[in-house]
Amino acid sequence: MCKVSKGLKIWLIFKDLFINRTVMRKIFSVFMCLLPLVAAGQAILDKPLSARLTGYDIDVTLDPEKHIVSGMMTAWWVNNSSMPVGEAMMHMYLNAFSSNKSTFASRGNWSASGKDGWGWVKVSSMSDRKGNDLTGLYGYVSPDDGNEHDKTVLRIALPEPVAPGDTLVLKLDFISKLPSPIRRTGYDEDFHFVAQWFPKFGVYETAGMRQREADGWNCHQFHPNSEFYSNHSVYNVSVTLPSEFVTGSGGMLIEEIDLGDGLKKVVWRAEDIVDFAWTAWPGYEVLDRKWNHVDITLLTSKTGLSKADNHFEAVIYALEYLNERVGPYPWPHLTFVDPPFNGSGAGGMEYTTLFTTMGAGAIPSFMKMAEMVTIHEFGHSYFMGMLASNEFEEPWVDEGINSYWEQRIVDHYYGDGYGLLRLPFLKMSDADQGRISYVTSPNRTIATNDLPSWMYPHGTYSMMSYNKAAVWLHTLEGIIGTETMDNVFREYYRRWAFKHPSGQDFIAVVNDVVKNEHGNRFGEDMNWFFNQVLYGQGECDYRVSGITSNRIRSYSGVVNGDSVTYTRSDRSSDTLYLSRVSLERLGEVILPVEVLIGFDTGEEVLENWDGTGAYKDYEYTGVGQVVWAKIDPYDKIDIDINRMNNSFTLDPSGATTRRMMNKFMFLVQMMISIFTL
Secondary structure, three states, rough: OOOHHHHHHHHHHHHHOOOOOHHHHHHHHHHHHHHHHHHHOOOOOOOOOOOEEEEEEEEEEOOOOOOEEEEEEEEEEEEEOOOOOOEEEEEEEEHHOOOOHHHHHHHHHHOOOOOOOOOEEEEEEEEEEOEEOOOOOOOOOOOOOOOOOOOOOOEEEEEEEOOOOOEEEEEEEEEEEOOOEEEEEEEOOHHHHHHHHEEOEEEOOOOOHHOOOOEEEEOOOOOOOOOOOOOEEEEEEEEEEEOEEEEOOOOOEEEEEEEEEEEEEEEEEEEEEEOEEEEEEEEEEEEEEEEEEEEEEEEEEHHHHHHHHHHHHHHHHHHHHHHEEEEEEEEOEEEEEEHHHHHHHOOEEEEEEEEEOOOOOOOOOEEOHHHHHHHHHHHOHHHHHEOOOOOOOHHHHHHHHHHHHHHHHHHHHHOOOOEEEEOOOOOOOOOHHHHHHHHHOOOOOOOOOOOOHHHOOOHHHHHHHHHHHHHHHHHHHHHHHHHHHHHHHHHHHHHHOOEEEOOHHHHHHHHHHHHOOOOOOOOOOOHEEEEEEOOOOOOEEEEEEEEEEEEEEEEEEEOOOOOOEEEEEEEHHHEEEEEEEEEEEEEOOOHHHHHHHHOOOOOOEEEEEEEOEEEEEEEEOOOEEEEEEEEEOOOOOOOOOHHHHOOOOOOOHHHHHHHHHHHHHHHHHHHHOOOOO
């Protein structure tokens, strides 16, 4: 139990009064004025981490038979712009499940299970802080595609504009029906995972924020591939439900009240998180661990108990690694959920201080897939939670960066660089598993890596946003060095934690850190790199096309003297060789690459090719002959689509064996990639 602040005590008094509607009406006008100050008070953190422009006080009841969450909410938003704002925009995510013609469902990604499977959210009443009834002043809009059947964005025309620095307070009664089957959110029998479940403010962006030209709301529809973008908010959430249900959320448990008659009220508070989700199921087993200042709670099934230690270990690995190389984890609490089999649709999702993983019971111990998912979803607490980028518009800034760090963590802790698969005769890294998805895709050049999530063509969203982005981030690390890469992310965290960075903001950090540590070694900036791999559609492919090595002979032939003609041959000096290594750039992407060249004397030479030409020849004269060459010998250029042509040898038996082994490994990696989709 945490220490409760004075502000929170005031809130708890008001919360209890809310149960009595008559009393509530009498004090409503006073409470509306006090709420932003009360809700912004401290209960968990010593001081605010964010600007706290939005907050939510929610008091609801779960009906587990009808799978309905209903109650009241007071939401507030601070106008931090310099201009009056005359409208508000709110996400109504659950309406994505309300019909087969919503933008989400019409893309073929979801259909209701029976007549009771539809999900929706409805506002029963809405008023402002002055008590003005806003009925008739709000309606649905579809800013992304104009779909008249989509009801996932609510526009509210305000009776009077919100002045700069003033606070909009909305009081809503709402009803949320959970969908089935579960897709991130929903129910199956008595299992409930409640996410994207309440009317939620979009982000009001001011001019210059994320390179925006003018002030305005950023509030996208719910698309199949996109996830979410929100302000860091304060949440005070109370849920009434049957006593036998075990619950967990992204908040810290403040109190659990026995209401009698088989009911209880659970009260949570969360500070500076971008979303609030919770879950309720009678079958949960609850386990706890502690890492430094963080209390870690796992909710799992009886079946999942056997793998609980693996999940805890993975979370602690991720906490250690990111805390050291990116920035501190600030909250004193963290909850994660391993859903039961019938709730698996909720698995693999993130809500800052709450995330879901996947059951490990069916996965053999030599594969670290479950641990990988745990690490990935925890990583979003950094690259979605603290660094709250817009995943609708720039999914790579979250998913790509998070995949890059997930791969580093998995391969660091689980087996000397080969963390995903560990067998005596076969090892595979998590980074390679992600890379295979990119290099084997026939559509890898169909689009740039800089599209809004719903605009990636031909099913390329995941390959581009997760895997290609992670591949070129590993490549960037290979070019500038791991130490500089870590410093890039430390500075990125320092500048942008608890704000809303864009891709351009990340690139600006890269340019500043690389310039500071390497001067002009890589040019005036690193834009040349991002223009190719992020904003371009080309591919990278270097190859060693051949090696020749010939003796340099002394003179042998006809000599014409003053009076005689004779032949001369001097074989004694035939000990020097001229060797040539021929390289080619087959792709459009130009990157500096290292080339390691080996001689029959055992000597090795490391060359650096800037990669700008279509080809490059290296020539060597000496007593030794070149017998092999390898481009990118230390695997720094992860984005090279064909590593099988990066090496060449004059030893035919060795070359054949190596090519066969490369092909075998390639096929095995493809099979693993398909198996783990």
